[in-house]
Amino acid sequence: MESLTIVKIGGKIINDQKLLFFFLDSFQEIEGPKILVHGGGNVASQLSKKLGLKVNMHNGRRITDEKTLKIAVMTYAGLVNKKIVAMLHSLDCMAIGLSGADANIIQSHKRKVEDIDYGFVGDVDQVKAGLIKQFIDLNIVPVFCPITHDNQGQLFNTNADTIASKVAQAMSAFYNVNLKYCFEYNGVLENLDDPNSILKKVTRADADRYISAGVFADGMIPKIENAFDALENGARTVHICGINHVHEDEPGTQFIL
Amino acid sequence: MESLTIVKIGGKIINDQKLLFFFLDSFQEIEGPKILVHGGGNVASQLSKKLGLKVNMHNGRRITDEKTLKIAVMTYAGLVNKKIVAMLHSLDCMAIGLSGADANIIQSHKRKVEDIDYGFVGDVDQVKAGLIKQFIDLNIVPVFCPITHDNQGQLFNTNADTIASKVAQAMSAFYNVNLKYCFEYNGVLENLDDPNSILKKVTRADADRYISAGVFADGMIPKIENAFDALENGARTVHICGINHVHEDEPGTQFIL
Numbered sequence: 001m002e003s004l005t006i007v008k009i010g011g012k013i014i015n016d017q018k019l020l021f022f023f024l025d026s027f028q029e030i031e032g033p034k035i036l037v038h039g040g041g042n043v044a045s046q047l048s049k050k051l052g053l054k055v056n057m058h059n060g061r062r063i064t065d066e067k068t069l070k071i072a073v074m075t076y077a078g079l080v081n082k083k084i085v086a087m088l089h090s091l092d093c094m095a096i097g098l099s100g101a102d103a104n105i106i107q108s109h110k111r112k113v114e115d116i117d118y119g120f121v122g123d124v125d126q127v128k129a130g131l132i133k134q135f136i137d138l139n140i141v142p143v144f145c146p147i148t149h150d151n152q153g154q155l156f157n158t159n160a161d162t163i164a165s166k167v168a169q170a171m172s173a174f175y176n177v178n179l180k181y182c183f184e185y186n187g188v189l190e191n192l193d194d195p196n197s198i199l200k201k202v203t204r205a206d207a208d209r210y211i212s213a214g215v216f217a218d219g220m221i222p223k224i225e226n227a228f229d230a231l232e233n234g235a236r237t238v239h240i241c242g243i244n245h246v247h248e249d250e251p252g253t254q255f256i257l
Numbered sequence: 258m259e260s261l262t263i264v265k266i267g268g269k270i271i272n273d274q275k276l277l278f279f280f281l282d283s284f285q286e287i288e289g290p291k292i293l294v295h296g297g298g299n300v301a302s303q304l305s306k307k308l309g310l311k312v313n314m315h316n317g318r319r320i321t322d323e324k325t326l327k328i329a330v331m332t333y334a335g336l337v338n339k340k341i342v343a344m345l346h347s348l349d350c351m352a353i354g355l356s357g358a359d360a361n362i363i364q365s366h367k368r369k370v371e372d373i374d375y376g377f378v379g380d381v382d383q384v385k386a387g388l389i390k391q392f393i394d395l396n397i398v399p400v401f402c403p404i405t406h407d408n409q410g411q412l413f414n415t416n417a418d419t420i421a422s423k424v425a426q427a428m429s430a431f432y433n434v435n436l437k438y439c440f441e442y443n444g445v446l447e448n449l450d451d452p453n454s455i456l457k458k459v460t461r462a463d464a465d466r467y468i469s470a471g472v473f474a475d476g477m478i479p480k481i482e483n484a485f486d487a488l489e490n491g492a493r494t495v496h497i498c499g500i501n502h503v504h505e506d507e508p509g510t511q512f513i514l
Contacts, residue, residue, distance in 0.1 A: 047331075050308055051307055051308070070336060073335050073336050073339050073340075074304075074331035074332060074335040074336045075331060075335065076335070077334070077335045077338075077339050078330050078331040078332065078333070078334045078335020078336065078338075079327060079330050079331045079335065081334075081335075082330050082334050082356055082358050082359075082404065082406075082412055083330075083412070085356075085358045085359055085406075086358045086406045086410050086411065086412050087410050089358065089361055089406065089408050089409075089410070090408070090409045090410030094360060094361060095359075095360070096355075096359045096360045097334075097356070097358070097359050098353075099339055099342075099354070101339050101342045101343045101346065101354070102339075102342055102352075102353045102354050103351060103352070103353045103395075103397050104346055104351060131395070134395065138360075138388070138391065140360050147339060149339075149342075149343045149346065151346050151347070152346075152347045153343050153344050153346070153347030154343065155339055155340070155343050
């Protein structure tokens with residue numbers, strides 16, 4: 001099977017126009033079929049603040065009420081997605097911006113209310129891998145924003161790390177999928193104070209140990225869950241790496257089962 | 258050749274959730290291949306106002322500075338486009354939301370500065386009709402927002418009536434194109450005070466006469482220019498009609514050369 005590279009970028013890259021351009025220039029160098037998944041960055045929070053809306057957080061996770069959803073759709077599917085698409089074209093990379101609602105490509109359902117109601121947050125049900133492949137066959141690079149829908153008229157805010165993992169799993173039907181979570185460090189650090197302490201490989205057992213020891217914390221934990229979820233469900237490789245190494249074969253930290 | 262229906266909807270329909278739903282329900286009844294082009298409505302102006310930005314107008318046309326462009330991209334390509342796409346899916350209509358930047362599908366250039374600099378306003382150079390046809394061949398309904406780009410990284414605000422006309426012209430290479438400008442009246446009125454005074458047909462000579470007499474004024478004039486531009490460059494029919502008649506063969510007012 002042919003290889004497919006799926007790259008996810010997060011907030012810190014999106015917030016910095018120069019970093020974003022460096023990243024996209026590195027991204028377009030990736031050979032063969034590729035997909036980009038982006039998060040939201042702080043554009044949504046900034047806009048909420050300007051509009052005087054309260055940002056509602058619970059255990060570090062945002063609660064998405066109706067107004068917050070509107071802002072997420074505006075900034076993620078509008079501003080950030082189209083800016084990235086336009087920049088990629090300026091680098092001779094033919095890109096199409098997509099939300100999960102477009103062609104019902106990523107369908108989700110409202111996250112079930114347990115301890116807490118996260119509001120308009122969607123958990124992914126299915127990814128239309130065949131249609132994504134048709135875009136790739138047209139030499140178009142899909143660029144996904146973290147907005148999905150339920151196919152019944154409701155849009156949802158959806159975690160971009162999860163979207164990257166679910167798209168990787170679905171695309172494994174057609175490709176050898178290499179998934180790369182790309183962030184501001186060159187890999188996962190064993191010691192947050194030492195940027196050179198990059199772990200080359202992390203197994204599930206390693207991850208559990210690092211989580212217990214508090215080395216992996218906060219946003220890294222769901223990222224690691226998504227990484228192993230992808231590996232267990234079809235992805236060939238999963239890495240966490242820095243923006244300048246994304247087009248390399250073995251960048252940063254590799255997760256292994 | 259097969260028929261293709263292209264429908265453009267404007268602000269008053271987009272601003273009213275109920276009208277929009279009635280329209281989309283009528284739109285999805287259109288048989289055969291179809292395309293939707295939407296304007297922005299007052300969502301952008303409302304957001305500008307909330308953010309304390311001055312709306313800059315010149316002869317009834319908005320001047321798009323950098324902040325206004327950001328708001329246009331957020332609201333047109335984000336909120337309005339994805340809301341329409343999600344609503345269409347709830348009506349069992351498989352839709353994909355597109356800006357001109359997506360897959361470089363509508364490329365434009367910054368409007369030349371003559372008397373006035375309109376800022377980040379794009380005039381359309383080319384429409385990728387072959388790619389639009391490929392979406393249609395996949396049974397997907399393209400939904401265009403009025404944002405384009407120059408393929409060099411710059412996004413532009415672009416008149417939705419013009420996008421509808423240019424897409425109609427380009428698609429004439431593959432289809433018998435029927436273009437419908439859909440608005441709050443059931444057609445073009447000879448007498449604005451009498452909603453029953455719908456003109457059945459308007460020729461270029463009629464239009465010139467009505468413009469001179471002041472019957473056609475303001476936003477109707479560029480709409481009429483776009484209508485005749487489409488007819489002169491390949492569209493088979495052009496109508497202006499109301500939202501409940503859009504799926505009929507001969508709704509409202511027909512423009513004829």
